[in-house]
Amino acid sequence: MWVVRILHSSDWHLGRSFHRVDLLSAQAAHFDHLAEVVRAEKVDVVLVAGDVYDRALPAVDAVALLDEGLHRLVSAGATVILSSGNHDSARRLGFGSRLLGASGLHVRTDPAGAGRPVLLDDEHGQVAFYPLPYLEPALAAGPLGAERNHTGVIGAALDLVRADLAIRPGVRSVVSAHAFVMGGAGSDSERELAVGGLGQVPLKLFDDFTYVALGHLHGRQELAGQVRYSGSPLAFSFSEAGHRKGSWLVTLGAPGTPARVEPVEAPVPRRLARLRGHLSELLTSVQFVDDEQTWTQITLTDPERPAEPMERLRRRFPHLLELRLEPDRPAVAGPGSYTERIAGQGDLDICCGFLDRVRGRAATHAETVLMQQALEAALIDGMEGVALDLTEPRRST
Missing domain, CATH: 1.10.20 (Histone, subunit A)
Incomplete structure (x- = not known):
């Protein structure tokens, strides 16, 4: 039996570091992992829902890694469909996109092309892929004839998708989008999509599609059976210490039947740990033995700042990357520090x-x-x- 199998990934953020630790080698290892999954699981499509690069003007080594990584995926037998995210430059990422489709790489960065699918076939007929780029309301509202907000532009793009599907009866539909959908759990490493927290869009916008592959939030999660975030393949903040990084393997069935979705675990270059306590306890307690080789964030709660805490802690935790001081003095009424007052604010x-x-x-x-x-x-x-x-x-x- 031949059915379309999809590997849903997103938020590669090529070129990003983790607290000044270069992640390029870990990102290269992730391409090796994806290529192996493509071969082992007979994946037909690698679907990447935005934020391919970490910044609009990527470093030369990040561009070289993407070139090599995409070559590996296509050589392993997959069609690659990717779209731009809010960290990408649509112009740069989309260069040459009209020519690349013939080689098995489909790059979508143009909001006006939302209703133009990439079509594949299996024994049940056609599957239509609609990769939506990140839609910045200030730029996309005019061309799409939509209200100038995230719900308006994404809704208008999905109207184009549904209009195209209306002339393709019985075709299974896969939509990818880069957005903050209500009900999703964020982390500290995502860039805010709208000032004042107005970037979230309702889940109901994505009703009625066979599968919806989301990008932007860095935790792998399910919003509804057919609507999921793959999350980032690597952690980019200590708030992701509890994440299980990876992707989703999606197997499409016959029209009208739900897709089968399975998690695929990604290789982890180094585990994260968030530790808290007095300096003496952290330096001597056996409870922290398993955390000694992790990338570590430590919060010291000593009433007074100890001498040379970073140097002393790194003798036990050589990969300590972040040190915080939160003395456990009795609570004192007052406004608190400026950092405390603005914590969690937009x-x-x-x-x-x-x-x-x-x-x-x-x-x-x-x-x-x-x-x-x-x-x-x-x-x-x-x-x-x-x-x-x-x-x-x-x-x-």
């Missing part, structure tokens, strides 16, 4: 709070709007190269 709240702090009165509505516009402009400016010329006719692939 960019807009921090800016408004700072204005209140330095001049003694809250921001007015007009000032809040100006700060929100400035933050949105900075967010878009950080996505160098995302803007596309959407007026040029596109050839189908």
Whole structure:
């Protein structure tokens, strides 16, 4: 029996480091892992839901790794379908995309092409893949004729998908998208998609598709049976210490039947540990023996700052990457430190709070709007190269 098998991955963030530890070799090992899964599981499609690179202008070695990694996946027998995320430059990632499809690599970065599928066949008929790039509302709302918010642009793109599916009765549909969908659990390593936490979109937008492959959140998770995040293949913050990194292996059945979804575990270059306690306890207790070779975050709770804590701790934990100080003194009424006060706040709240702090009165509505516009402009400016010329006719692939 021949049915389409999909390996759902995302958020490679090629070129990213972990607390200044270079991850390029671990990312290369992950490509080896993916290629082996393709061969062992007879995977037909590797579907990558955005954030291929960590930044819009990637380093030369990250570009070289992507070139080599994609070659390995295609050589292993897979068709690769990938789309741009909010960290990618759509222009750079999408260069040559019209020519690459013939070689088994389909790159989608153009919002206007949302309703143009990549089509594959198996014994049950066709499967239509619709890889949606990250849709920044300020850039995509006009071309898509949508409201200028995340729900509006993603809804409009999915309307194009459904319109195409309407002329393909009985075709199974696989959608990939780079978005923060309500119900998903975030971590500290994701970039905020919208100022003020307005980037989340409702799960119901993705009803009725055979499978939905999401990217952006770095924890592998299921939102509904057919709607899932693969998460990032590597940890990028200590908030991901409890994550099980990997991808999803999706096997499509006959039209009208649910896909079978299985987890695929990724290789872990080094385990993470978050430790807490007094310095003397951390240096001597046997309970921390298994954590000695981990990438470690330690929070010291000594009432007074010990002398040379980092140097002393690294004699036992040589891969200590982050040291925090949280003295366990009795609670004292008061506002706390500035870091404590802003913990968990979004960019807009921090800016408004700072204005209140330095001049003694809250921001007015007009000032809040100006700060929100400035933050949105900075967010878009950080996505160098995302803007596309959407007026040029596109050839189908």
